[in-house]
Amino acid sequence: MQQTAVLELNNLRKTIKGKEIVKGVNLTLYPSQIFGFLGPNGAGKTTTIRMIVGLIKPTEGSVTICGYSVAHDFVKALSNVGCIIESPDMYKYLTGMENLLQFAAMDKKISRQRIKDVVEMVGLQHRVNDKVNTYSLGMRQRLGIAQAIIARPKLLILDEPTNGLDPAGITEFRNLIRKLAYEEGMTVFVSSHLLLEIQQMCDVVSIIKQGTVIKTANVQEIIHNDRIEWQLNNPEKAITLLSEHWHVDAIQLKKNTISADIKEHPLDKINGFLIREGLALTYCSTKQNTLEDLFLDLTEGDEIV
Template identity: 40%
Template sequence: MSLLQIRDLTKKIGNKIIVDQVTLNIEKGEILGLLGPNGAGKTSTIRMIVGLMSKTGGQVLIDGTDAHTHFEQTMKHVGVIVENPDLYKYLSGYDNLLHFSRMTPGVTEARIREVISLVGLEHSISDKVATYSLGMRQRLGLAVALVHKPSLLILDEPTNGLDPAGIRELRGHLKHLAQKESVGIMISSHLMSEMEMMCDRVAIMQKGKLISTHKISDMEEDERLQVRFEVDRPDLAVQILQTLMSGDEITTDQRHIQIRIAKSDIPEISQKLMASGINVYAVHTLKKTLEDMFIEITGGEDH
């Protein structure tokens, strides 16, 4: 049974459909990235999953239990940050964490100290949250979401305000939770390169609909690559490649030719070019990125 099952989840406001029959699963130990242009319905979907927005139709199941009819029971297993975490600025980081930990029975002092260390706030946890940077507040929000050991973690734009080192640390924390503690994680973010490094699978929304899902590993296993050859005679090189690779699109500029081929074809093409008197100075393989795929699928709408 999937950890999280979303079935035909729908939200209408007046005559406008905000989320349109979204069906999606998350497994234990999986990190799923939720992507989409601005206004695609990502945050509304997340809000409905955790009960911050009423749904017009559909069902949310957490460990097989309906989150609408058994809200308190299911939410005990969920940690969530939606947009900026709500914290008490006049309290210290520690007192905020203590306050939120009391909402779930059985959270020990050792667990509180564990999550403080996990998010890297040991040296500032006694300071008032009013003195925290945005990045530090994001870290404390993550600690609050994790303190009761949830089996499902839902994060909406958790990298806001984090510097590159903080983003890398967050990625490490989330991967550890998924791989070592089998926590299922749904995360939305505008940072495509980060999502590509972090996620096992991505789901792309557009205009309220879920339009595609992709495994990151499938992208990496694509046998044909865009390959760029740096040469001294690109016009002649194009003629030779057109003979060798008839029907394939070849692009060129003053110093380069580019073609989509299998990796195993690179040595043969390089040898043919050099045998024809063309100097090959470099060969670059250009991997298709998650951002390339996203723009291709959504038609380039802002994300």
Template identity: 40%
Template sequence: MSAMLEIDSLHKSFGPKPALEGVTFSVMEGEIYGLLGHNGAGKSTTLGIILGMVAPDRGEVTIGGVSVQRERANALKRVGSIFESPSFYEYLSGWENLKILMSYSVRFDPDEARRVVEMVGLTERIQSKVRTYSHGMRQRLALAQALLPMPRVLLLDEPTDGLDPEGIKWFRDFVLKLRKSEGVTVLFNSHLLGEVEVMCDRVAILKAGRRVHEGRIADLAGEERIYEVDLDRLEVALPFLELQGCQVLSPGRISLPDSVDPAVMVAALVGLHVRVSAFAPVRRSLEDLYLEITR
């Protein structure tokens, strides 16, 4: 795969305070990439620079090999986004909003608009005034706007913020289906780490304007084999585990070396008259990694 979106050594300060200090990462074609970090970490500044709304002090963004800083219109012509809080004309219908907002950048295509409206599930309400829309419907309208015309790159800034669990699941399934059917490259920023873990191929974590981690979601488990255990007679069990090369991380969590078979370990503990109520592998989550890094 080739890089569709390249962020190269971005620096940006607002007054004396640096917002970004050398942020670099690449998003491959057809990839869903998560951008994470606390409030103030630099996520919104990065997205603003990608969209050409913020000028970097140094560094460059290229989309499909075209520089946003040198050829903004050309670079962004196949980019769709939901950035910060989408705004609409409340007194107009969803359809009229799409016509106006789309006309700012390209010629309005009614057939394409109807296709996208059908995709996001707004056909029955697209002629209703936006002031009658629920929050979830507004997010779907924002998504329809971002998909007109169908982009090669989709930037999503907290797209599920404020949605109920059903709306969050719909959004997640939609983005995954869109990537599969259209090959769209997605940069996804969210505080819902569980959603990021399910959706994204790779993630970058920003902290105080610096990229402090980048990696694949599939590699989260790592090489260490960690087990959640519930044992009695700890005065017998813990010294025995350490003697077998296990690292006792806490009374309820241990790390097993590769040479140790967990089934054999359980049998040995039972042979020592230790009651084993639980002995289950623990998968390291994105939340675990995120908290380790940001703390």
């Protein structure tokens, strides 16, 4: 049976002051997916997220959450969403618990037990009764995450959620996200500049550059492909031969070095083939691919923020 989409973006576009910031983004997310949204600074990530949650209107296209249009059924659509965009918003003169109680008062289905459970999930049980103005950035981030998940949203949207967390806190956060997705069925949409963390946490990633999604891929497929580098006397000829005779992805030439992903590569056969074709092979190495490799290849080294 086909799953019902939790989030659908259809030809989403946004033009600001005559400049198209987001250019026809299409995306579909399903229950229990952990999705990473990556891109260089100014690529359109935050603008896309703001359109998803209705903070700004698209110039063209649509956003649908759990079957409800954000444009036409805003309240119903957003009732399925928990989010943190930029820094969490809270009352600093109240305690963490008082903040959660204020938020929970808007939804009678949220019980005191749920509040207690969420506090323990995010690791704030020893500080939840202290005032927020005494919290570190990491603790405020934990409280924001607690607030975002307290109503058991079907879609959780997090923009740079690990800001202020130390390495142990980041590991705890990763485990929490997996628990929410795989045990509670929540769909999680994460935008972050920490590529290794996204690689370790997410099932699927999309990379956006200059407002256009240039790649959507399964994370396991990315890291299970080995990346091969060659140095040869005629790299242009080698690229043509590799492209014509082997299944190659992300093939690139930098100076005299070719790099490529080759699925299920019999490396000895490839090298023998290149030599028989008259190429002089001076260097060859293999390493496990990473999300960072893919990102830098596709964005040509643009800074991610």
